[in-house]
Amino acid sequence: MDAAAETGGAVARWDSDPVLTVEHLTMRFGGLTAVGDLSFNVGRGDITALIGPNGAGKTTVFNCVTGFYKPTEGRIAMRHGPGRQQAALDALTNSGARWRRSAEGAVFLLERMPDHEIAHRAKVARTFQNIRLFGGMTVLENLLIAQHNPLMVASGFTVGGIIGLPSYRKAEAEAIDRAAYWLEQVRLTERADDPAADLPYGAQRRLEIARAMCTGPRLLCLDEPAAGLNPRESAELNALLKYIRDEHDTSVLLIEHDMGVVMEISDHVVVLDYGVKISDGDAAFVRSDPRVIAAYLGVEDEEEIDVAEIKQDVDQVARRTPRSDAAGDGR
Amino acid sequence: MAGETTPVPAADNRPAGAQAKAESRRAAPHTVPARDPHSLAESVRDAALAALLAGVLGFFFIGLRTDIAPGGLTITTRWTALVVAILVVFAGRLALNLFVFRTRRPVTGRLAAGAAAGAPQLATAAKWLMRGLFVFALVLPFFFITFVPGRDRQFIDLAILIMTYIMLGWGLNIVVGLAGLLDLGYVAFYAVGAYSFALLAQHFDLGFWMALPLAGVLAAMWGLILGFPVLRLRGDYLAIVTLAFGEIIRIVLLNWYQFTNGPDGISGIPKPTLFGLELKRGEGGFADVFGLAYDPIHRFIFLYYIIFVLALITNLVTIRLRKLPVGRAWEALREDEIACRSLGINTRNTKLTAFAIGAMFGGFAGSFFATRQGFISPESFTFLESAIILAIVVLGGLGSQIGVVIASVVMIGGIEMLRNIGFLSQVFGDGFDPVQYRMLIFGLAMVLIMVWRPRGLIATREPSVALKEKKKIGADLVAQGEGH
Ligand SMILES: Nc1ncnc2c1ncn2[C@@H]1O[C@H](COP(=O)(O)OP(=O)(O)OP(=O)(O)O)[C@@H](O)[C@H]1O
Ligand SMILES: [Mg+2]
Numbered sequence: 041m042d043a044a045a046e047t048g049g050a051v052a053r054w055d056s057d058p059v060l061t062v063e064h065l066t067m068r069f070g071g072l073t074a075v076g077d078l079s080f081n082v083g084r085g086d087i088t089a090l091i092g093p094n095g096a097g098k099t100t101v102f103n104c105v106t107g108f109y110k111p112t113e114g115r116i117a118m119r120h121g122p123g124r125q126q127a128a129l130d131a132l133t134n135s136g137a138r139w140r141r142s143a144e145g146a147v148f149l150l151e152r153m154p155d156h157e158i159a160h161r162a163k164v165a166r167t168f169q170n171i172r173l174f175g176g177m178t179v180l181e182n183l184l185i186a187q188h189n190p191l192m193v194a195s196g197f198t199v200g201g202i203i204g205l206p207s208y209r210k211a212e213a214e215a216i217d218r219a220a221y222w223l224e225q226v227r228l229t230e231r232a233d234d235p236a237a238d239l240p241y242g243a244q245r246r247l248e249i250a251r252a253m254c255t256g257p258r259l260l261c262l263d264e265p266a267a268g269l270n271p272r273e274s275a276e277l278n279a280l281l282k283y284i285r286d287e288h289d290t291s292v293l294l295i296e297h298d299m300g301v302v303m304e305i306s307d308h309v310v311v312l313d314y315g316v317k318i319s320d321g322d323a324a325f326v327r328s329d330p331r332v333i334a335a336y337l338g339v340e341d342e343e344e345i346d347v348a349e350i351k352q353d354v355d356q357v358a359r360r361t362p363r364s365d366a367a368g369d370g371r
Numbered sequence: 372m373a374g375e376t377t378p379v380p381a382a383d384n385r386p387a388g389a390q391a392k393a394e395s396r397r398a399a400p401h402t403v404p405a406r407d408p409h410s411l412a413e414s415v416r417d418a419a420l421a422a423l424l425a426g427v428l429g430f431f432f433i434g435l436r437t438d439i440a441p442g443g444l445t446i447t448t449r450w451t452a453l454v455v456a457i458l459v460v461f462a463g464r465l466a467l468n469l470f471v472f473r474t475r476r477p478v479t480g481r482l483a484a485g486a487a488a489g490a491p492q493l494a495t496a497a498k499w500l501m502r503g504l505f506v507f508a509l510v511l512p513f514f515f516i517t518f519v520p521g522r523d524r525q526f527i528d529l530a531i532l533i534m535t536y537i538m539l540g541w542g543l544n545i546v547v548g549l550a551g552l553l554d555l556g557y558v559a560f561y562a563v564g565a566y567s568f569a570l571l572a573q574h575f576d577l578g579f580w581m582a583l584p585l586a587g588v589l590a591a592m593w594g595l596i597l598g599f600p601v602l603r604l605r606g607d608y609l610a611i612v613t614l615a616f617g618e619i620i621r622i623v624l625l626n627w628y629q630f631t632n633g634p635d636g637i638s639g640i641p642k643p644t645l646f647g648l649e650l651k652r653g654e655g656g657f658a659d660v661f662g663l664a665y666d667p668i669h670r671f672i673f674l675y676y677i678i679f680v681l682a683l684i685t686n687l688v689t690i691r692l693r694k695l696p697v698g699r700a701w702e703a704l705r706e707d708e709i710a711c712r713s714l715g716i717n718t719r720n721t722k723l724t725a726f727a728i729g730a731m732f733g734g735f736a737g738s739f740f741a742t743r744q745g746f747i748s749p750e751s752f753t754f755l756e757s758a759i760i761l762a763i764v765v766l767g768g769l770g771s772q773i774g775v776v777i778a779s780v781v782m783i784g785g786i787e788m789l790r791n792i793g794f795l796s797q798v799f800g801d802g803f804d805p806v807q808y809r810m811l812i813f814g815l816a817m818v819l820i821m822v823w824r825p826r827g828l829i830a831t832r833e834p835s836v837a838l839k840e841k842k843k844i845g846a847d848l849v850a851q852g853e854g855h
Contacts, residue, residue: 185700188703202695223838
């Protein structure tokens with residue numbers, strides 16, 4: 041599946057200026073191939089959605105990108121700075137190093153880096169499908185822990201902090217300001233001094249996003265951020281994600297089951313089924329792709345589908361008025 | 372407070388209709404044939420059953436006694452002891468039934484409610500207690516000299532011992548309470564500190580003040596060395612491996628005869644000096660220089676203040692560290708390690724710093740122990756020591772500084788006090804030595820505290836930073852980390 045071909049010849053934006061490139065990613069657990077030879081790009085400044093039925097391997101892709109799993113095969117390249125930086129990337133791949141600076145910025149090979157370095161150096165932040173907050177610590181403390189690395193430097197790796205250097209106090213005040221800013225964005229200022237475990241579910245989801253943003257990421261990976269949210273919260277989430285994309289120079293990669301969210305906010309959608317990519321394009325394209333429809337409705341043989349009728353069903357699932365905006369009728 | 376104001380559930384919300392009938396049936400035992408578990412007869416029956424059981428088991432364990440005699444064993448019977456045991460079981464079980472098990476309003480319920488309601492007050496009380504204790508600790512030697520002149524040495528010595536355990540508890544609290552890594556081999560670092568000083572003094576003629584920092588550094592180094600292999604372990608495995616390391620260190624000390632002098636230990640460890648002055652009798656000693664009459668109590672007072680200052684440093688550094696990024700990372704690690712890694716925290720280094728800093732304080736305490744005793748041998752560093760230090764941390768409440776103080780005073784002080792309780796031997800006969808029962812009492816205290824306050828005496832967590840106001844966090848929300 042070549043995305044370029046799908047968008048009518050012109051190279052898609054996410055292919056010409058990708059922040060993240062996943063190439064031939066394979067992840068096996070014993071005999072089970074959770075992800076098989078997966079390649080896709082995440083465009084800089086895009087909201088990219090990774091969708092697929094349950095067990096398709098979406099979370100596994102996240103875990104490979106963020107270093108929690110070591111991929112069996114494949115290359116995962118993260119870029120700071122514009123363009124594909126192909127020369128720097130090739131040099132890096134051959135050098136055996138984990139990352140290198142380039143004229144435009146820097147390139148990172150995530151499959152070579154340990155998880156904390158991916159968050160710290162490559163600036164990829166993530167949230168978890170089952171929320172992982174520091175429940176016994178306050179909301180504010182959660183956001184300060186996210187700024188651990190800069191604060192650690194400011195505290196002179198603890199030595200300066202113990203003797204109470206004024207520069208550390210200043211850095212901490214700045215970190216609190218930044219935390220307060222994100223609390224404002226996710227409407228949690230009032231709860232700043234409450235333990236995170238006391239927050240209601242939706243607020244915990246928002247806090248997890250705020251915490252990830254406090255690391256100052258270039259790429260934010262969200263694993264089902266809208267799961268369990270009511271429609272109002274879901275709409276708020278959409279607004280927040282667009283705000284993050286537009287105002288913070290952060291690209292977003294999200295896994296989502298809620299088609300309403302996916303169709304409304306994503307610039308680019310990648311569809312997985314059984315660990316294999318079955319579609320890749322913008323929202324309208326993916327929505328009308330018969331293979332996607334087949335995967336979602338569990339039909340084995342594509343030939344048998346009456347496309348128009350089924351598409352209507354899918355559109356209903358997608359909470360969208362059908363027809364009008366569906367570009368090209370299948371392929 | 373809340374316990375007093377809670378209205379008695381009665382008159383105001385009487386049920387009506389069929390429900391009322393059903394409830395009255397349940398409430399009035401004589402109108403229904405079914406046995407009511409709350410009745411007096413049931414309580415007595417249950418107690419009698421327990422007494423019968425005690426009788427059957429006790430017949431063998433208490434009623435018969437065998438002694439080694441020429442030509443085999445002789446058997447004697449002890450019927451009085453058996454009857455007393457049965458009566459004790461009967462009365463005890465009956466009392467429990469009447470007040471706890473088979474009553475509608477068990478006294479323990481009120482206790483638990485009181486404990487829950489009292490948590491915030493307890494925390495405030497703890498703050499004032501902390502200040503009070505600090506002032507008392509500051510003047511402690513003079514307090515004892517003035518008020519118990521006859522036994523002041525004994526009391527100051529006990530205070531030194533308690534202070535040592537407080538310091539060890541605070542050191543271990545960094546590893547177990549903050550970073551959430553259950554370390555059952557903490558005594559290893561105590562031993563490393565003690566032996567470092569003893570060996571440095573023996574071979575290089577170093578004094579206490581020179582050796583103290585070196586002992587801390589060496590212990591911290593051992594903390595790193597032992598920390599590395601256990602980094603990847605979780606839960607029970609972590610506990611078991613740390614336990615094994617503690618034993619390994621002790622056994623090496625025991626068997627490496629040329630270096631450590633094995634089971635014979637090292638003696639003649641120098642006493643600390645006060646700016647070069649020795650606290651000794653005669654020419655050039657402390658008393659001589661200041662024109663005082665020589666009194667051995669000076670040395671005790673001096674030792675007390677050394678350990679007091681060392682413990683105070685441990686406490687202040689820990690409080691500081693908690694508010695620094697590294698301390699927050701420790702607590703975050705205890706809460707959720709995976710989330711930590713997703714935020715760019717190097718969990719390996721973070722764990723190692725916890726191990727190293729905890730070990731360093733253990734090393735300081737160890738070299739103090741060596742100088743105080745003047746003699747050390749591997750016997751002082753058994754697993755039991757680790758267990759006592761851990762018990763102090765757990766009973767005090769994981770992560771709580773004042774909890775450690777209270778637990779040390781109660782446990783170490785309590786055990787020592789048992790020695791002086793005369794009336795117990797009047798009750799149990801002359802051969803009764805309460806100290807022999809200290810492990811039993813220890814265990815009982817543990818069980819009671821764990822029933823009453825499962826998360827330790829001071830179970831609330833104080834946030835390290837606040838936007839507006841600091842609110843205490845209840846223990847039920849705070850994670851315990853690995854191995855608990
Ligand atoms: N650590 C693991 N060990 C073994 N198998 C795994 C592991 N992680 C994931 N899998 C398997 O890989 C497959 C893909 O799982 P994954 O969690 O990535 O799916 P998903 O697309 O995120 O599904 P969902 O929508 O339910 O979250 C599943 O069959 C799962 O059982
Ligand atoms: Mg998933």
